[in-house]
Amino acid sequence: MAKEIVTPRGKIFINTNTMKAELKWNPEFANRKNREYGLGSPLQKFIDNEYLRTVQPYVPLRTGMLVQSATLGTNIGEGLIRWIAPYARRQFIEGRSPRRKRNRSIKRFTMA
Numbered sequence: 001m002a003k004e005i006v007t008p009r010g011k012i013f014i015n016t017n018t019m020k021a022e023l024k025w026n027p028e029f030a031n032r033k034n035r036e037y038g039l040g041s042p043l044q045k046f047i048d049n050e051y052l053r054t055v056q057p058y059v060p061l062r063t064g065m066l067v068q069s070a071t072l073g074t075n076i077g078e079g080l081i082r083w084i085a086p087y088a089r090r091q092f093i094e095g096r097s098p099r100r101k102r103n104r105s106i107k108r109f110t111m112a
Contacts, residue, residue: 041054045077 005012010025037043059067066085073084079084083089 039079040077044079048074048076048079048081 003014003016005014008026009029010023013024017019035041052074055070055093056067059070061067066083066088069085069088070081070083073082074080
């Protein structure tokens with residue numbers, strides 16, 4: 001006697017006589033989920049845009065070029081935010097800026 005368990009990811013065939021199970025993956029599952037949630041998907045584009053929008057109050061601001069460096073260096077939907085300004089690490093990640101206002105550091109953003 002065999003039982004079959006069907007899920008969106010595939011099927012599990014259980015043979016109760018021999019107590020063996022066989023898993024058969026659905027070949028379209030990964031492709032479908034990558035289209036829905038993967039790189040370049042509308043969801044990934046939304047997450048990238050929201051990150052760039054919500055991080056702005058925490059970015060050290062003197063001329064605004066550091067914020068622009070993230071906008072220019074990032075391909076929306078790629079899932080990777082790039083700060084291309086040469087001083088980005090010192091000012092933004094390490095939080096070292098001579099005239100840094102309170103809360104203008106990535107440490108504040110990631111803790112929130």
